Amino acid sequence: MQILPLDIPGAFHVLPEPFTDARGSFSRLTCRQSFARHGIGTDWVQTNASFTRERGTVRGLHYQTGAAAEDKLVCCLEGAVFDVLVDLRRHSPTFGQWRAVELSAERRDSVFLPAGLAHGFQALRDGTLLHYSHSQAFAPDRQGGLHHADPDLSIPWPLPVRNLSERDAQLPNLASLAECPT
Numbered sequence: 001m002q003i004l005p006l007d008i009p010g011a012f013h014v015l016p017e018p019f020t021d022a023r024g025s026f027s028r029l030t031c032r033q034s035f036a037r038h039g040i041g042t043d044w045v046q047t048n049a050s051f052t053r054e055r056g057t058v059r060g061l062h063y064q065t066g067a068a069a070e071d072k073l074v075c076c077l078e079g080a081v082f083d084v085l086v087d088l089r090r091h092s093p094t095f096g097q098w099r100a101v102e103l104s105a106e107r108r109d110s111v112f113l114p115a116g117l118a119h120g121f122q123a124l125r126d127g128t129l130l131h132y133s134h135s136q137a138f139a140p141d142r143q144g145g146l147h148h149a150d151p152d153l154s155i156p157w158p159l160p161v162r163n164l165s166e167r168d169a170q171l172p173n174l175a176s177l178a179e180c181p182t
């Protein structure tokens with residue numbers, strides 16, 4: 001597998017090297033030893049599946065705060081996404097900056113986000129399925145979020161944005177963020 005640093009400290013793009021034969025393919029998605037060489041932990045406490053019916057749908061940008069701030073590994077199993085990370089670590093050299101990676105089912109690739117980053121994505125195809133691994137349990141009272149159309153971020157979502165949840169439509173901009181993750 002390739003583990004490529006993104007230019008946000010601690011964030012990586014993970015590309016499996018699929019084994020293919022006449023039956024199909026087999027891809028190793030995580031590896032404690034390979035991840036450890038990049039300082040990436042693999043002590044996941046919860047995993048989630050996120051299915052998005054329609055292309056153009058945006059989910060996020062979300063994070064958890066305080067002791068619930070979590071590392072997250074996001075892998076694309078079906079479809080494709082424009083996956084966005086925003087650095088909310090106040091002492092980071094890339095505080096307030098975003099990066100995007102396109103993830104696809106064909107590559108079975110992932111992004112690893114360290115605690116302190118917000119995460120969101122836009123589905124680029126109908127029927128997109130993401131698999132999440134979390135280093136902390138879901139904490140409803142420790143949910144934070146950032147508005148996907150924050151003018152200070154100007155994230156270039158590739159498709160017209162659709163199907164925002166009521167919560168996501170009301171998320172604050174970075175400038176008025178009450179609480180950062182860490």
Ligand SMILES: Cc1cn([C@H]2C[C@H](O)[C@@H](COP(=O)(O)OP(=O)(O)O[C@H]3O[C@H](C)C(=O)[C@H](O)[C@H]3O)O2)c(=O)[nH]c1=O
Binds near residue numbers: 048063119138165
């Ligand atoms: C995140 C989460 C949610 N839930 C429950 C809470 C709601 O009743 C339901 C849907 O949650 P939500 O609308 O927050 O789902 P998304 O908008 O897809 O949020 C996720 O999408 C963005 C892009 C992320 O990076 C986060 O992992 C996550 O916040 O699942 C759980 O039971 N466990 C969980 O870990």
